[in-house]
Structures are given as C-alpha cells and as structure tokens.
Amino acid sequence: MTDLPRSQHVVASGIIAAVGLSVAWISWTQEPAAAFVFPRLIATVFAVLAVWTFLKALTGRTKVGAGLSGQAVRQLAPGLVVTLVYVFWAAQAIGFYTATALTVLILLVLYDPAPHGRAGTWAKRIAITAGFVAVMYGLFAGVLNVFTPREVFF
Amino acid sequence: MDFLFYMGDVFAPVSFALLLFGTVFGLILGATPGLSPTMTVALMIPFTFRLEPQQGLILLGAAYTSTVAGGAVSAILLKIPGAPANIATTLDGHAMAKNGEGARALQLSFLASAVGGVFGVMLLIFLTPVLAGWALAFGPSELFWLAILGVTVIGTLDSSSVVKGLLSGCIGLWLATIGFDDIMGAQRFIFHDAVAGGINVIPALIGLFAIPQVIAMFARGRTDPGAEVIAVRRHPIGSALRELLGRKAPLAIGTAIGSVIGLIPGVGGQIAGLVAYDQSKKFSRESSKFGTGHPEGIIAAESANNAMVGPSLVPLLTLSIPGSPTAAVLLGGLLIHGIFPGPQLFTNYPQVVWPFINSMLVGQVLMCMFGLLIAGLAAKVAKVPHGVMAAVVLGLAVFGSYSVQHSMGDVYVMATLGIGMYFLERFGFSAAPLVLGLILGPIAEANFIQGSMIANATVGVWNYFFTGWMNWVLIAIVAGSVGYSAWMEVRSRRYTSKEEMLA
Numbered sequence: 001m002t003d004l005p006r007s008q009h010v011v012a013s014g015i016i017a018a019v020g021l022s023v024a025w026i027s028w029t030q031e032p033a034a035a036f037v038f039p040r041l042i043a044t045v046f047a048v049l050a051v052w053t054f055l056k057a058l059t060g061r062t063k064v065g066a067g068l069s070g071q072a073v074r075q076l077a078p079g080l081v082v083t084l085v086y087v088f089w090a091a092q093a094i095g096f097y098t099a100t101a102l103t104v105l106i107l108l109v110l111y112d113p114a115p116h117g118r119a120g121t122w123a124k125r126i127a128i129t130a131g132f133v134a135v136m137y138g139l140f141a142g143v144l145n146v147f148t149p150r151e152v153f154f
Numbered sequence: 155m156d157f158l159f160y161m162g163d164v165f166a167p168v169s170f171a172l173l174l175f176g177t178v179f180g181l182i183l184g185a186t187p188g189l190s191p192t193m194t195v196a197l198m199i200p201f202t203f204r205l206e207p208q209q210g211l212i213l214l215g216a217a218y219t220s221t222v223a224g225g226a227v228s229a230i231l232l233k234i235p236g237a238p239a240n241i242a243t244t245l246d247g248h249a250m251a252k253n254g255e256g257a258r259a260l261q262l263s264f265l266a267s268a269v270g271g272v273f274g275v276m277l278l279i280f281l282t283p284v285l286a287g288w289a290l291a292f293g294p295s296e297l298f299w300l301a302i303l304g305v306t307v308i309g310t311l312d313s314s315s316v317v318k319g320l321l322s323g324c325i326g327l328w329l330a331t332i333g334f335d336d337i338m339g340a341q342r343f344i345f346h347d348a349v350a351g352g353i354n355v356i357p358a359l360i361g362l363f364a365i366p367q368v369i370a371m372f373a374r375g376r377t378d379p380g381a382e383v384i385a386v387r388r389h390p391i392g393s394a395l396r397e398l399l400g401r402k403a404p405l406a407i408g409t410a411i412g413s414v415i416g417l418i419p420g421v422g423g424q425i426a427g428l429v430a431y432d433q434s435k436k437f438s439r440e441s442s443k444f445g446t447g448h449p450e451g452i453i454a455a456e457s458a459n460n461a462m463v464g465p466s467l468v469p470l471l472t473l474s475i476p477g478s479p480t481a482a483v484l485l486g487g488l489l490i491h492g493i494f495p496g497p498q499l500f501t502n503y504p505q506v507v508w509p510f511i512n513s514m515l516v517g518q519v520l521m522c523m524f525g526l527l528i529a530g531l532a533a534k535v536a537k538v539p540h541g542v543m544a545a546v547v548l549g550l551a552v553f554g555s556y557s558v559q560h561s562m563g564d565v566y567v568m569a570t571l572g573i574g575m576y577f578l579e580r581f582g583f584s585a586a587p588l589v590l591g592l593i594l595g596p597i598a599e600a601n602f603i604q605g606s607m608i609a610n611a612t613v614g615v616w617n618y619f620f621t622g623w624m625n626w627v628l629i630a631i632v633a634g635s636v637g638y639s640a641w642m643e644v645r646s647r648r649y650t651s652k653e654e655m656l657a
Binding site: 030034053063075103139144146 | 331
C-alpha cells in the first residue's frame with residue numbers, strides 16, 4: 001500500500017459495491033425474467049468486481065487512484081455548488097440564458113486569477129460573460145432553433 | 155476506388171466551409187491544455203443536428219484530426235501537451251523552441267502530422283471495405299463477442315487497473331440497460347423520470363468527457379496557467395519540408411507504428427507517440443540528441459499520433475465497434491442521423507461515408523496549412539485562465555445536452571454522469587470503458603437475445619456462443635487482453651515493490 005488515502009478508497013469502492021449489489025439484486029428479483037436476462041449477466045459480473053474492489057480497499061491493497069486532497073476539495077467545492085445550482089435549479093427556473101450569464105460571471109469571480117480590486121478585471125469579466133451568452137444565443141436560438149425554458153426577465 | 159467518385163462532395167461550398175471551420179476550431183481547441191480531442195468532438199455534436207449527415211461528420215472528422223495535431227502547439231511553445239497524444243512531442247519540441255527554433259519545430263510537427271495522417275487515412279480507405287466484406291459473415295454470436303471485446307479491450311488496456319477498467323465497462327453496460335426493454339416493454343432500473351426513455355448517448359458523452367475536465371479546472375483554484383509562450387521567429391517552410399524528407403527513418407517508423415497502433419482498439423495516440431519516439435531513438439544514429447531538441451523526436455511522435463487517427467476508425471466503420479473514446483463519440487454523431495455503421499455502411503450510405511473519409515484526407519492538408527498560420531494564436535488561447543475555460547465548457551455542455559431532445563432530463567443525466575465520473579476517475583476508474591459499455595451495451599444485448607433465440611431453436615446456448623472458430627478467436631482475444639493486462643499489472647507491482655524495498 002502506498003500513501004493512497006485508504007479511507008477514501010473504502011468509501012468510494014463501498015458506494016460502487018452497494019450500487020453493484022443493488023443492481024444485481026434488482027436484476028435477479030424483478031419480473032418478467034425474460035426482460036432481465038442480459039442485465040443479470042452484466043449485474044453478476046458488476047457485483048463480483050465491485051465487491052472485489054471493495055475488499056481490496058478494505059484490506060489496504062488498492063494501488064490506483066490518488067483520491068482527493070483537502071485543498072482540491074476546498075478549491076472545487078464552490079464551483080461544484082454553482083454547477084449544481086445552475087443545472088438542477090437555475091436553468092429551468094430563471095431561464096437558460098439568464099442562468100448561464102449569472103453562472104459564468106460567478107465562476108469568473110471565483111476562478112479568474114485576475115485581482116478583484118481592478119475595474120479592468122470586472123470590465124473583462126462582464127465582457128466575457130456578455131460575449132459568451134450572445135454567442136450561445138446566436139448559435140442555439142438563432143441557428144439551431146433550440147427552444148429553451150422561458151427566461152425570467154424577457 | 156469508390157472514394158475518388160465522392161471526392162468532389164468534399165469541395166461543395168457548405169461541406170468545405172465546415173471542413174475549414176472544424177480544422178481551425180480543432181487546432182485552437184487542441185492547443186488548449188485540458189480540452190481533449192474527445193471532449194472537443196463531443197461538444198461539437200449538438201451543432202451537427204441541423205446539418206446533413208455527411209456535413210455533420212465532415213465537421214466532426216475535421217475537429218478530430220486537427221485537435222490531435224493542434225496539441226503539438228502548446229507542447230512545443232508552452233511545454234504543456236494539448237492532449238496525451240502530444241506528450242512525446244514535448245520532449246524535443248519545447249527544447250527546440252527554447253533554442254529559438256520554435257517555428258522549425260512547429261513546421262516539422264505539422265508536416266510530419268500531415269504525412270502520417272494521410273497515410274493513416276489511406277489505410278482507412280483501403281482496409282475498411284475489405285474488413286466490411288469479412289464482417290458480413292458475422293452472426294449474432296460473433297457480434298455479441300465483438301461488443302464484449304470492445305469493452306474488455308479498452309477496459310483492460312486503457313486503464314491502470316484491470317479490475318477497475320472492467321468494472322467501468324460493467325457500469326457502462328448496466329447504464330445501457332436502463333429504460334424500457336425492447337422486446338417485453340418491461341421497465342428496467344427506472345429510478346427517475348429523467349431516465350425513463352433510457353440514457354441518451356450524446357448527453358452522456360458530453361457529461362462523461364466534458365464535466366470531469368470542468369471540475370478538474372475548478373480543483374486547480376484561482377491559478378494562472380503560468381507557462382510562458384515562447385516567441386516564434388520566421389523560418390522558411392521549404393527548408394522544413396526538405397529536412398522532413400531527409401529524415402525518412404523517424405517519419406517511416408512513426409507512421410508505421412501509429413497506423414498499427416490505431417488499428418488496435420483501446421491503444422490511443424499517447425501510446426503511439428511514445429512508442430514511435432522510443433523506437434526512433436533506438437534506430438537513430440543520433441540517439442544521444444533525443445530529448446535535447448532533436449527534430450527526429452518531433453517527427454516520430456507527431457507522424458505517429460496522426461497516423462493513428464484513420465486506422466482508429468476502421469473497427470467503427472466496419473463492425474460498429476468504436477476502437478477509441480473519440481471513435482465512440484463519432485459513433486454518437488452517426489447514430490443521431492440514423493446511420494448505423496457496420497458491414498452494410500458502404501452499401502447503404504456511400505454518399506455519407508466516402509465524403510467523410512475523403513474530408514479527413516483533405517483535412518490533413520488544411521490542418522498542415524492552417525496549423526502553421528495560426529500556431530501563434532492557438533498558443534495564446536492556451537494561456538486563457540482555467541476559470542474562463544471551465545465556465546465556457548460548462549455552458550456549452552448544458553446547452554449541447556439540452557438541444558439533443560429539448561429535455562431538461564438530458565441535462566440532469568449529463569451533469570450527474572459527469573460529476574460522478576470526476577470522482578470515479580480520482581479513484582482509478584476510467585471514462586473510456588464506461589462509454590464503450592454504454593454504446594456497445596445495446597449491440598451486445600440485441601445480439602445476445604437474438605443469438606439465444608436461434609440457439610434455443612437449434613443447437614443450444616452453449617454450442618451457439620462457444621463453438622465456431624470465429625467465436626473462439628474473439629473469446630481468446632478477450633481472455634488474452636484481460637490476462638495480459640493483469641500480468642503486466644502484477645509485474646509492475648512486483649517491480650515497484652522491489653524499488654520500494656531498495657529505497
């Protein structure tokens with residue numbers, strides 16, 4: 001065992017094993033059986049490999065995968081939260097283009113390395129946001145005729 | 155010589171404009187570290203919906219070809235490979251750029267890419283119809299084993315852990331069974347309305363390839379790419395061309411190795427570039443110069459990674475088995491236009507498939523011309539902060555997956571699979587076998603069910619699936635790839651253990 005985070009591997013492979021066993025259980029118990037012949041084949045292999053991976057993690061013999069460092073989690077967490085809010089709520093609730101504009105601007109504020117104190121930084125961020133949304137609107141609404149959920153402002 | 159008959163279609167105004175756009179766009183995105191060729195092609199699929207099938211494929215094919223070559227720009231000028239396929243190029247390319255020979259390195263890189271790429275596409279042109287003819291003899295049992303072969307070969311060769319690679323493939327195969335069963339109409343694993351109609355391949359591809367890269371960019375925090383773009387001085391193209399033709403050995407080695415490796419499912423451009431670099435170094439009279447800015451290193455690596463592009467599509471077009479993640483994405487591009495690749499493809503859709511292949515041939519020349527012209531611009535794009543790139547890719551992924559069926563369910567599926575894949579990758583799982591499982595799952599299941607029906611009415615399931623030389627060859631390759639990868643994994647662990655003991 002190298003210096004891989006063992007507890008992280010146990011949790012991750014435990015979740016996969018739980019999914020694998022659930023899939024196998026559903027495959028072998030659901031009816032009509034004829035509809036589940038192929039899933040049973042797959043699910044059995046899935047469950048065996050998932051349990052094997054879990055046991056290897058449990059006994060500290062996992063060799064592959066660097067896991068997540070505390071710093072990486074702290075850095076990705078705000079972006080991930082913004083992504084989740086954008087995808088699972090904002091896009092539908094306030095409209096694609098409004099939600100995209102807000103999301104892009106927030107992500108730029110969070111991850112653009114330019115100093116926050118300068119007016120030029122904010123002008124650049126707003127210009128990037130406006131430019132990107134304009135291109136998206138032109139492409140998807142104008143060229144591809146994609147009808148997106150109703151916007152909250154227009 | 156059917157391909158010559160359709161050569162004119164590539165030069166139709168719309169098709170040629172798309173080829174140009176795909177080439178330039180692909181070169182710029184290919185030069186951007188973190189944006190892989192697979193992700194670039196996946197993000198472009200939604201833009202092909204309104205196009206004719208051959209036009210859409212021309213756009214995707216051009217993007218695939220040029221992203222692989224474009225990765226050399228950042229490898230040479232920034233010392234950051236644009237894609238894994240360009241890792242070997244960094245070794246000598248950046249050293250040359252630092253010595254003030256950036257333009258010469260770029261010219262050699264694009265010229266070698268074009269030579270390798272043209273050879274690879276010629277191989278695709280001449281091999282594909284022959285293999286398609288053989289594939290006509292395949293029945294359900296062989297097609298079932300072929301689908302399993304596609305998943306296991308990529309699962310074992312493309313992953314650092316055999317078990318996790320196969321497990322990734324199983325997850326993909328399971329995801330493919332979600333939805334209504336085709337024969338009985340029974341519901342299978344429908345745990346949310348978003349997946350009631352099954353998992354659509356395009357949003358899944360976008361999520362699995364784009365979102366992990368977006369989150370990886372988040373994980374870097376508020377950092378600047380930091381690398382310094384090395385200025386490029388003028389260098390006569392004629393002298394680079396003469397130099398390339400004067401260094402035939404690395405060009406031939408790179409092209410040959412790339413072409414062979416491209417034919418093997420699961421072994422990508424990264425391996426092609428590194429193996430070609432290594433072999434050229436072994437056979438070179440100036441092997442000690444490799445790594446210090448030797449042109450032969452660039453020629454070998456770049457001719458190999460582009461020679462691989464054409465042959466990597468042979469299994470896709472003949473057997474509908476994608477040999478690489480990017481080929482899997484191209485399969486998605488074919489499927490949305492109702493075109494199913496396989497032995498009948500050249501008979502049923504010659505007007506689609508030949509212009510597509512021809513465009514890849516013409517695209518190699520355009521890529522070489524435009525690559526040299528826009529290398530400076532592409533290198534500047536590579537310096538765009540990760541935060542900006544992440545926001546743009548996220549927006550494209552959401553709009554692209556929604557536009558497939560105008561469904562928020564597809565956006566949810568895209569995001570869920572993408573976020574899940576990021577965390578799985580951190581623990582050694584791989585997206586490529588999962589995608590292959592998702593795409594090949596329906597092919598495997600349909601042929602398994604069809605084969606079982608035939609078997610039950612004739613010789614029995616065991617005899618049907620486990621007899622016949624073609625079945626046994628395929629089973630042997632499946633077992634061989636699993637066994638070989640497991641052996642290599644154990645061997646590398648023993649080696650590591652010895653190292654650790656010595657340390």
